[in-house]
Amino acid sequence: MTAEGLVLAEEETAMTAPEPVALGRGRIVLRRFLRRKLAVTGLVILVLMFALAFIGPYLTSWNYKDQDYNNFLTGPSATHWFGTTQIGSDVYAQTMRGLQKSLIIGLLAAVLSTGLAGIVGATAGYFGGWTDRVLMWFVDLLLVLPSFLILAITSPLFHGRTWLLFVILLAAFNWMVTARMVRGLARSLREREFVTAAEVMGVHPLRIITRHLLPNMASLLIIDATLNVGGTIIAETSLSYFGFGVQPPDVSLGTIIADGTDSALNYPWLFYPAGILLILTVMAVAFVGDGLRDAMDDAAGTAASTSTSGGAA
C-alpha cells in the first residue's frame, strides 16, 4: 500500500474544498504523465519517428523505388546516407518509406481493433446472457487460431489489392483479447450502482452503454489502443518479413529487415537502420502506453479503477 493510498483511503469521504473544475481530470493525467521520464522520452521518440517518417523522405533526392546503377551494395556515404542494396536502392529512402508504412498501418489497425473490441466487449458484458455467451464463444474460437496463422493463410487474398485491406484484416484478427477485457470491465460496471440507478430511471440500454459504460472505460480503451499500436506494428512487420504482409514494390520495416537478414553480418547497413527504428518505435509506444496507464490509474476517479469506498470507517 502506498502512503498516498493509505491517506486517500482514510480521506475518501473527507474531501471538502475540491480543486477547481478547470483543473479537471485531463490536466491531472497530463501532469502525472509528464512526471514519468520514460513515458515522456517515449512520447518524444514517437513524435520524432512520425516526423522522420513523413518529413524524412523529402530530405533526400532518392525515392524508395529508385535504383542507382553506379552504386550496388555500397556503405553509408554522403549520397546514400544509409548505403545501397544489391540492386542499388537507397536504404535511407526505403527505410523512411518503410517506417511510414509501418506507422500508418500500426496506428490504423490498432484504433480499428480497439474500437471493435470496445463495441463487442461492452455489448457482451452489458447484456450478458445469450448475447454474451455467443459473442464470447466466438472470441474463444478466434483465440484458438493465432492471428498470425490466419493472416498468413489469407495473405494471398490481398496480394495486389490495396494495403487498406491488410489493415482491416490485421484489425479483424487482433481484437479478441481486448474484447474479453472490456467485457469483464463492462460486467463489473453493470453491477455498479450508477448503472442500476440509470436503469431504474428508465434510461435506454444503448444510452447506458454509450453514456455510462464506454466513458468509464475510456482510460482502458485509450491505453489499450496505444499498446496495440506497438502490437500491430510487430504483427505487420512479422508478416511482411515472410512476405505475407506489405507487398513489393512497396516496403515496410519488415520487408527491409527480411531483405537484409542474410547479409546482416557483412553489410550491416542493410539491416540495422530498419531494425533499430523498429525497436525504438515499438518501445516508445510501450513507454507511452505504460505512462498513460500509470497516470490514469493514479488519477483514479474513474469507475474503471478498482474499488469503491468502504463503509463508514
Next chain:
Amino acid sequence: MGAFLLRRIVNYLVLITLATCLGYLLAASSLSPREYFAQRQPPPPVASVNATLNQLNLNDKTPLEDRFAHWAKGVVTGDLGKTIDDTSVSAEMGRRMGVTLRLVLFGTISGALVGVALGFVSAIRQYRPSDHTITFLSFLVLSTPVFLLAVLLKIGTVKINQAAGTTLLPYTNETTAGLTGGWFRHLVDRGQHLVVPTLSLMLGQAALFSRYQRSAMLDVLGADYIRTARATGMRRGPALVKHGLRTALIPMATLFAYQMGMLLTGVTFTEKIFGWHGMGEWFVDSIGRQDVNAVAAMVLFTAVLILIAGLLSDIAHALLDPRVRD
C-alpha cells in the same frame, strides 16, 4: 474436478474441430495449388494438372464443399490428406512435431521461471535501480519482434564463436551433420544446438511473464493479508514470498494459456531462421507452395496445443487457488 475436466475437454474438442475446419476452408479458398503447378517449367498440360489436383483433392474446379467433405472424411479416420508433392501429411507432421514441441517446451518453462523471478524482484524493489533495469530490458525485448531478436542472436552467436575461435554455440540445424561418437556426445551436441533457438523464444516469454508478475505482485503488496502476516510477526522477506508471491502466482496460470498463441507464432520465426525442420518452417513453406492440406495440419496442431495449454492453465489455476476448486 473430474466432471469439470470432462466438460472442459468436450468444449475444447468442439473448438478444435471448428477451428480446424475454419482453417481448412480459409486455406482452400485463399491458396491456389493450380498456380503452383502452372508455374512449373515447362508448364504441364492442363489435363495432367487437373488430374494431379483431383488426386490430391486440391482442384479449385471441384466445389469447396465437396473438397471439404472429402478432407473432413479423411481427418475423421486419421488421414490428414496428401501434401502438394504427394506425400502423406500425417507422416510429415509426425516427423516435425517433436522438433517444435521441444522448442516450445523449453522456451515456455525457462521463460516462465525466469520471468516470474524477475517480476518478483522488480516488484519488491519498485522504483529502485534493479526494477528500472529489469523493466527497461523487458520492454526492450518485448519491443523486438522475434524475427529481429532471432537474427540479432544469430549475429551475436557468430561474434562469440569468432571470438572463441571455435563453434562454441552452433546456431543452425538441430544437430551437427555427420557427427560420430557415443550417445553422450550426441546429447551434448543436441543440447548445444538448442541453446540459441530456445533463447530466442525464452527471452520474450521471460519479459512478458516478468511484466505480468510484477504488476500481480504489486497488486498483492498492498493486500491486507500481507499486513496481517506482518502483524503476526513475520519478517518482510518470508511474508512477501509465502503470502505475496504465492497469491500473485495465481494470475500467471491464466497468462500461460494466453501466451501459447504468441509462442507458436514465434516458433515459426525461430525455426525458419535457425534452420529447424519443425511445424513452423513447414507452415511458412507450405503457404509458399500453396499446400492446402499441410496448412490445415498446422492449424490443427496449433489449435490442439493452445487448448492443451488452456487445460493445463485451468488445472494450474485450480491447484493454486482454492477459491476456484470444486
Next chain:
Amino acid sequence: MSDDAVLEVTDLHVSFPGEKGRPLAAVRGLSYQVRRGETLAIVGESGSGKSVSSMAAIGLLPTNAKVTGSVRFRGRELLGLNDKEMSRIRGAGIAMVFQDPLSALTPVYRVGEAIAAAIRVHQDVTSQAAMKRAVELLELVGIPDPARRALAFPHEFSGGMRQRVMIAMAIANDPDVIIADEPTTALDVTVQAQILEVLATAKQATGAAIVLITHDLGVVAGFADRAAVMYAGRPVETAAVQELFAAPKMPYTAGLLGSLPRLDAGRGVRLRSIPGAPPSLAELGAGCPFAPRCAFAVDLCRTTEPELLEIGQGRAAACHRTGEGLDLMAGPNGDSGLTDQASGIPDTADTEPEATSDAEGVEGALAEPEAPTKSEAAAVAAPVGVAEPVLTVRDLIKHHPLTKGSIIRRRIGTVRAVDGVSLDIPAGTTLALVGESGSGKTTTVMEILRLRTPQGGSISVLGQDLEALNRGRGVRRRAQPVRAGIAAVFQDPLASLDPRLPVGDLLAEPLRTHGHGKTAGRVRELLEMVGLEASHANRFPREFSGGQRQRVAIARALALEPRLVVLDEPVSALDVSVRAGILNLLGDLQRELGLAYLFVSHDLAVVRHVADRVAVLNLGRIVEYGDADSVFEDPRHPYTRALLSAVPVPDPVVERQRERIVLPGDPPSPVVLDGDAEALRGCRFRSRCPLYAALEKPEARELCESTDPALTPVGDADRSAACHHLDAWVPALVQSGTVA
C-alpha cells in the same frame, strides 16, 4: 504516567509526502497509555488518523511515512527499532485484529495453517503441535467443530467466523496488547454482538490491553473503559467512557453524541446535526480544525489551534471554551446568539437546512419527543390517507438458482432471496424494511424498482399492477410514467453517481430520459432543495464530501416529482457526523413534498428515527410487521427482540446494565440446496431462535419443527408477527426496560 502501562504512546506524529511536496499530516500529536486488562477506545471518523496511528505503533506504515514521538511497549521504545527487532514484538507483544477479515486472511491458506504459522513465527514448536494449538484457539473463539473447520479456507467462512479466526490469530502468542481496528464495522448487528463477546473472551484469556479503534459510539459505550476522540489527526478529548458520554467537554464529541439516532429516543425527533464534513488533511488551516463546523466557535478558534489540556483526573479536552461551562449538549438552539453563529458559517455547502431557516429549526428542536408534526404533515399531504397506497406488494417471490464453480457453473441449489413478502405503503408515509445481510431487503427493493413482472406474487406501484404493465407491446413506453413516480437513492453515493458526469448532467438525466426539454432551471431548483448551491452543477461527484454527494443523489431522485422514494441504506456509507443532516433533510422533504418512503436499513436506530411502520425481514420473509412505535416498544417476534437487543446504545450506563440476547451462529443463508427438503420444514428461524431453544414442552418444539408459522395479527389491528409462541414467556427474552 502510570508504571503498569503496557503501551504508551507519546506525542505521536505521522506524515506522508503529499502531492506538491507538502507533507500530509495524518496524525498530529497523539498520546495515550493502556494498562493490562484495560480497554481504550480511539474514536474518530474517516481521515481522523485513528488507523494510521495504530499502524505506526506496530511499525507497519509504508517506508515513506515520517513518524516522530514515542511509542513504548513495556517501557521499551519501539520507534527506531529495525524490522528484525520489531518482528519479535509484533504478534507476540502487540497483536492486531483488522477490519475486513476476508481480505485480511491469505486466500490460499487454510485457516488452521494460518494460525499455526502465526504460532510458529514466535514459538519453536512442531507443526503438529502448532496445528493442535490452532484448533484449541478456534474452539476458544467459538468456531463450531474446530478440528474440521481448521482445514477450511477463508472464503468458506462467513464474515463473523472469519473475524473470529482473526482474533484467534491475534491471541495465538498471548500478546500484552491487542489493537482492534474497526473489528465489527463490516458485520451485521447480531454478529457484531458476538464478536464483541469473543473480544471480551480473548481479553480475559490473555489479560491483554485492548486498543479499540472505531467510529461507533455505541460499541465504545458498551466495551471500552476509556476513550480518546480524534478529529483531523488530533485527539480532541480523552476521558473515562462514563464521563465522556455523560458530559462531553469538546463540541465535536457533543455534536457526535447529539447527532446519533438512538433506539431509546422516540420517532421523528429532530437530530442535532453537525454542518459540513470532516476536513481533508491536505488543507488544514491554522485554527481549530473543527471551528468551521462548530456552533460555539469564537474568533480565537479560527486563528489558534487549541492544545489538548488536562481538565481533570484522566480527562483532557482541546477546546478554547472548555473553562466557560457551556452546556454543549443543549445545542446551539438553547442560545439564540449561538444560533446566529451557526447559520453564519460561510461557504459551507453542507450547511443544514435548519441552520438557514431558523423558525423551522427551532420548531423542530422544541417539539416534544413524540413529535406529532410528521404524522400530521403526512395526513395533510395525503388526504386520501391509508385508502390509497403508493405501493402494494403481495406474496412477492424471487428465487434464483445457486451455481457453483467459477470456471464451469453448475446448479446446486436455490437462493430463496425473497420468499413471500407483502407490504403496503400509504401515500406520504415511511415504511422501513429491516433485516441483516441475506435477509432479502435489497432483492425486494430491486424487484420493485425494476418494474418487471414478479416471479411470484404481485407488485402494484402507484396503482399500476406490474404484471399488467409488462403484458403486451410498448412496455418501455408505457412504463415511463410509473418510473417517473418512483425513484431511488442508494447506499453509496460515490458508486451511484456516474463519476464521469458533472452534477448538472446527473440531475438532468432523469429529466431528459422522460422528455423534459429545458433542464437548467429545474436542476438549480433541485440543488437548492437539498441544500446545495446552483453553482455546484458544474462539479463532479468526486469533488464533494460524502454527505453532499448523497444530497446530489437525493436531488436526482426528486427530479421527476416522484410520490414514492426507495431509500436503500441511504446513510450507511456516511460518516457519523453527517448522517443526522441527511436524515433531517429526508424528513423535511417528506413533510414538504408529501413523499412516501420505502426505507431499507440494517441500522435499527436509524429506522427508529424515521419509520412510521416497520417490516422485519428474515430469510426473505417478514417475521414482524406493524406500527413502528408499537414494534420498537413491544417487539413480539424473538428475532425482532434479538435484533433490538443487539444494537448498542450510546450510553455506557444503559449499555452496561441491559440484558442482551446474543443470537448464536451467523445470519442464516437463504440458500436451499437441491434435495434438502428438511431445510424447508418448520420455522426457518428456529436454528438461531432463543425462544425455541428455551421451549420446554416437546409439543411446542414439535410445532416449530413441523409447521412454518404464518404472519398472524397481534394485539391491535395494524400488527402481525410470524411465530407460534408469541405469548410464551421465556427468561432469556426478558427485555431490559431501558432499551425500549
